[in-house]
Amino acid sequence: MTHKWAMVLDLDRCTGCEACVVACHAENNIGTAGPDQAARGRAKHWIRVERYWEGEFPNAKLRFQPVLCQQCDDAPCEPVCPTYASYHTPEGLNAQVYNRCIGTRFCANACPYTVRFLNFYNPEWDKPLHLQLNPDVSVRSVGIMEKCTFCVQRIRAAEIQAEGEKRDLKDGEFNPACVQTCAPKAMVFGDLNDPNSEVSRLARSGRSTKLLAELGTRPNVNYLLQDSGKNNG
Amino acid sequence: MAKTAEQIRADLLRPLVRTSPAYWFAVAVAGSMVLAGVFAFSWQVYHGIGVWGLNWPVFWAFDITNFVFWIGISHAGTLISAILRLANAGWRRPVTRCAEAITVFALSIGAIIPICHLGRPWLFFWLVPYPTERHIWPNFRSPLLWDFVAILTYLSGSSLFLLLPMIPDAGAARDLVKGWRSKLYGLIALGWEGTPKQWHRLESAMHIMAIAIIPVAVSVHTIVSWDFAMTPVPGWHSTIFGPYFVVGAIFSGIAGLILAMALLRKFLHLEEYLEPIHFDHLGKLLLTFSLLWLYFTFAEHLTAWYGNDTAEMNVLWATIRGPFAPLFWAMVVCNFIIPFPILAIKRFRTITGACIASATVVIGMWLERFLIIVPTLENKFLPYSWGTYHPTWVEITLTVAGFGMMALLYLVFSKLVPMISMWELEAGVRKAPIYRRRAVHFDPQHATAKAGLAEADVSR
Numbered sequence: 001m002t003h004k005w006a007m008v009l010d011l012d013r014c015t016g017c018e019a020c021v022v023a024c025h026a027e028n029n030i031g032t033a034g035p036d037q038a039a040r041g042r043a044k045h046w047i048r049v050e051r052y053w054e055g056e057f058p059n060a061k062l063r064f065q066p067v068l069c070q071q072c073d074d075a076p077c078e079p080v081c082p083t084y085a086s087y088h089t090p091e092g093l094n095a096q097v098y099n100r101c102i103g104t105r106f107c108a109n110a111c112p113y114t115v116r117f118l119n120f121y122n123p124e125w126d127k128p129l130h131l132q133l134n135p136d137v138s139v140r141s142v143g144i145m146e147k148c149t150f151c152v153q154r155i156r157a158a159e160i161q162a163e164g165e166k167r168d169l170k171d172g173e174f175n176p177a178c179v180q181t182c183a184p185k186a187m188v189f190g191d192l193n194d195p196n197s198e199v200s201r202l203a204r205s206g207r208s209t210k211l212l213a214e215l216g217t218r219p220n221v222n223y224l225l226q227d228s229g230k231n232n233g
Numbered sequence: 234m235a236k237t238a239e240q241i242r243a244d245l246l247r248p249l250v251r252t253s254p255a256y257w258f259a260v261a262v263a264g265s266m267v268l269a270g271v272f273a274f275s276w277q278v279y280h281g282i283g284v285w286g287l288n289w290p291v292f293w294a295f296d297i298t299n300f301v302f303w304i305g306i307s308h309a310g311t312l313i314s315a316i317l318r319l320a321n322a323g324w325r326r327p328v329t330r331c332a333e334a335i336t337v338f339a340l341s342i343g344a345i346i347p348i349c350h351l352g353r354p355w356l357f358f359w360l361v362p363y364p365t366e367r368h369i370w371p372n373f374r375s376p377l378l379w380d381f382v383a384i385l386t387y388l389s390g391s392s393l394f395l396l397l398p399m400i401p402d403a404g405a406a407r408d409l410v411k412g413w414r415s416k417l418y419g420l421i422a423l424g425w426e427g428t429p430k431q432w433h434r435l436e437s438a439m440h441i442m443a444i445a446i447i448p449v450a451v452s453v454h455t456i457v458s459w460d461f462a463m464t465p466v467p468g469w470h471s472t473i474f475g476p477y478f479v480v481g482a483i484f485s486g487i488a489g490l491i492l493a494m495a496l497l498r499k500f501l502h503l504e505e506y507l508e509p510i511h512f513d514h515l516g517k518l519l520l521t522f523s524l525l526w527l528y529f530t531f532a533e534h535l536t537a538w539y540g541n542d543t544a545e546m547n548v549l550w551a552t553i554r555g556p557f558a559p560l561f562w563a564m565v566v567c568n569f570i571i572p573f574p575i576l577a578i579k580r581f582r583t584i585t586g587a588c589i590a591s592a593t594v595v596i597g598m599w600l601e602r603f604l605i606i607v608p609t610l611e612n613k614f615l616p617y618s619w620g621t622y623h624p625t626w627v628e629i630t631l632t633v634a635g636f637g638m639m640a641l642l643y644l645v646f647s648k649l650v651p652m653i654s655m656w657e658l659e660a661g662v663r664k665a666p667i668y669r670r671r672a673v674h675f676d677p678q679h680a681t682a683k684a685g686l687a688e689a690d691v692s693r
Contacts, residue, residue: 041288041620050617067615076465082375083359100369102359103282103352105292106377109610110464114290114618118352120283142281143352212614215465 003169004092004192005150006220007179008202009066012227013186016049016064020178020187024068027151027177029137031123044117046148047178063226066187068178069094069115069148070211070219077107077116085145091155092220096147103143112212116147150189151176171197192220238659245651245658246409248501252648255500263640270634273627274349282352286625290618291610294603295628296350297460299635301478301602302485303343304384304457306595306639309486310336311391312450313518315443324514326660327506327653331497332490333395334652338642339489340388342635347380349631376459387446387453394442400425400435401656417649454482461605467544468537468552468609477529484522484568485598488591491515493643495588497652506653509584516587519594520576527569530601544614552608556621560600567597 024030024047033043047068054061075094078086085101088094096116108116122142125133133139136153140146158174171190179187190199199222202208207224277284287294310332317325348357360381362370371378404425407418425431458478461469471477491512498507534553537545553561572590575581607622646652 037283041290042283043289048617050615052616065617067617079372079374080376080464082371082377082381084369084372100359101352102356104347104377105287105352106375106460108290108292110466112465112614114613114615117289118282118287118292120287121281142283145352217465 002091002193003155004220005071005155006190006192006199006203006222007068007071007150007176008188008199008208008222008224010186010188010202010224011063011065012224013184014049014064014066015184015186016051016062017183018049019181019183020047020066021045021049023177023181024148026129026132027134027137028149029123029133029139030146031119032126032129034124034126037120042120044119044146046115046117046146065223066178067113067115067211068221069150070113070217070221071148071150073218073220074216076110076112076215076217080106080110082106093150093152093155094147095149095152096145098138098140098144098146101144103145105145107145112215112217116145119144119146171199241658242405242655244503244506245653245655246406248647249406249414249649249651250410256644256648259500260641260644263637263644266634266637267641269630270637273630273634274354277349277627278354282350284625284627286623286628288620288622290613290620291607291622293350293610294607294622295624295632296346297606298599298603299632300343300346300350301457301605302599303339303346303635303639304454305478305482305485305598305602306489307336307339307343307387307391307486308450308454308479308482309339309490310334311387311394311446312336312483313487313490315394315446315450318439318443319447322514324511326657327503327508328490328494328511328515329657330395330398330650330654331493331652333391333398334643334646334650335486335489335493336391337388337395338639338646340384340391341642342638344384344388346631346635347377376456376463379456380460383449383453383456387449390442390446390449394439394446396421397435397439397442398654398657399650401427402651402654405655406651414649451479454479457482461609466609466613467542468548468605468612471533473529473533477533480522480525480529481598481601484519484526485595487515487519487522488594488598491519491587491591492595495584497647498584501647501652503653506658512584512587513582516576516582516590519572519587519590523569523572523576523594530565530568544612547612548609551612552604555608557604557608561604564597564600564604567593567600 024045025032028046030044030046037043047066050065050067052063052065054063071092071094073092075086075088078088078094080086082104083100083102085097086094086107087097103118105118108114108118119140119142123139124130134153136157154174154176158169162169162173169191171194175189179189188199188202190197192200192203194200202224203222205224207227208222209225210219211221211223213219285294285296287296314325314329314332318329348354351357360371360378371381400422403418403421404427407415407422410418455475455478458474462471462474464470494507494511494515497503534549537549551557571593575586575590611620611622613619
């Protein structure tokens with residue numbers, strides 16, 4: 001059975017703790033930019049927690065919205081790449097083939113969610129982070145675009161494991177780093193082709209919506225809207 | 234102007250054999266600008282693209298502004314020259330070659346810039362569909378690949394369009410000089426002897442090229458506009474971008490041509506060839522395109538404003554009354570407020586007037602491209618991802634180097650080739666398609682009677 005990987009983010013549950021951001025950096029060998037470069041807009045965060053204030057003090061509300069690559073079915077980043085570095089896998093993931101990328105940055109400009117990042121320099125890590133690189137993830141050199149992969153290395157590892165044991169993948173058997181680390185369980189990952197998976201169930205919920213759905217990009221990340229009116233404030 | 238063919242040839246071939254100290258000074262200035270650009274690019278390759286001011290979310294800025302700008306300037310030449318040839322406008326004769334040269338040089342610069350701007354410039358050849366053992370082809374769905382193909386087509390077409398009418402002149406120059414230059418002219422002249430058969434073939438070839446190059450030129454800037462219009466991004470996703478860009482390109486191209494002609498006129502002493510009437514005619518053309526540009530700009534922004542889409546409005550307000558407002562209104566002043574009265578009032582449409590108008594248009598059109606690219610990228614859909622952009626010395630130096638390269642190529646070209654098509658000029662004054670090395674007096678009636686041939690034979 002082919003899979004269709006998807007994610008559900010429950011905005012009611014997100015506390016904005018940014019543990020997902022840290023986990024993602026650790027899992028995916030994302031370099032640290034340092035304060036100066038970060039101030040110049042060179043920080044790379046494959047997942048970020050957007051923070052929006054609503055209303056005026058003292059009646060202000062704070063809302064968090066984690067944004068990562070939406071793994072669109074009709075991704076604007078894919079057709080514009082002249083070298084096929086931005087590529088749609090048979091499992092519906094937007095893959096970035098690092099070796100094939102020449103750095104036109106067209107994909108980043110075409111992406112409505114601005115979730116693609118350029119390696120402006122060769123990556124560096126604040127010590128001692130350089131000692132904990134993940135051997136399953138390639139390190140990207142200067143001039144290459146990178147972005148969230150839904151932790152494709154974990155997907156492949158789990159698939160290979162299940163194949164070796166001649167069984168189907170179980171729902172929740174593995175998770176991307178951000179989902180695994182989310183303490184309030186605001187993030188759920190799974191297979192949309194399995195109608196009984198938790199992600200399928202939540203994606204069918206009445207609160208489920210998609211970010212910038214009107215653009216027709218058909219994202220595979222679903223947001224469960226805050227139940228406005230109650231429990232907020 | 235009672236010039237004989239001998240005089241014309243003497244005047245126009247003089248720069249080929251005589252070089253003033255001012256020329257070497259100009260070469261030194263332009264050359265150092267290019268060298269500074271080479272240094273900046275080496276710096277970028279060594280340290281990484283991070284030495285540019287680009288950031289998340291502004292991934293394109295000066296680089297693509299310069300790219301669109303130079304591709305735009307390149308529309309001066311071939312397109313104008315082709316249209317004027319097909320329309321059989323007699324006044325085009327002294328103008329065509331310097332226009333065609335602008336095209337080839339501006340296009341070369343425009344083609345180099347996107348290579349420099351890559352994250353990994355040394356891999357640019359992956360855009361070429363060459364056979365490889367890995368069986369990977371470029372992605373033909375990408376507007377960047379269309380660009381690559383369109384620009385290469387236009388570059389080869391406009392090079393042919395420049396070289397074809399150079400053949401008879403190269404034939405004349407071949408016999409004038411000695412050494413390696415004689416060999417070079419011999420190569421360009423392709424064994425030109427001036428037989429009626431050769432004239433006939435040259436005319437046919439030029440006629441075919443003049444027709445073929447027009448759709449190519451239109452397609453090139455349309456495709457450049459599609460680099461933006463094909464993305465679902467506010468401020469870029471617009472159906473009128475194709476014609477809007479083509480109009481803007483021809484607009485800036487005419488301005489570039491007027492400036493180049495004025496410089497050639499002054500420094501090569503071509504006062505008797507590039508006359509006020511040429512600047513007057515081109516000034517009228519510039520005026521038309523100034524109005525067209527205003528119309529397109531108005532239509533583009535009015536529909537965005539009336540539609541009142543949140544994301545579009547963020548870009549629009551940032552452009553016309555936000556942080557980019559000074560640049561936006563400077564652009565309107567440069568592209569319309571200054572050039573319009575100068576070019577509309579006959580008394581001001583002098584050589585100086587046309588030059589002032591052209592200079593502001595060149596600045597205004599550079600700003601226009603910048604304002605299409607950067608405000609959009611700074612203000613995409615999610616407010617969290619908004620950013621700001623400031624250039625560094627690297628991209629400023631590379632911008633300057635672009636202008637230096639244009640000047641350098643033009644200077645070298647003016648030393649190698651007569652900047653005005655001699656045989657076309659002579660054909661215009663003598664109304665005879667034969668180019669022989671003997672004096673023919675400039676007296677249209679006399680010449681027509683003597684040669685017994687009408688102009689229609691020459692410049693059809």
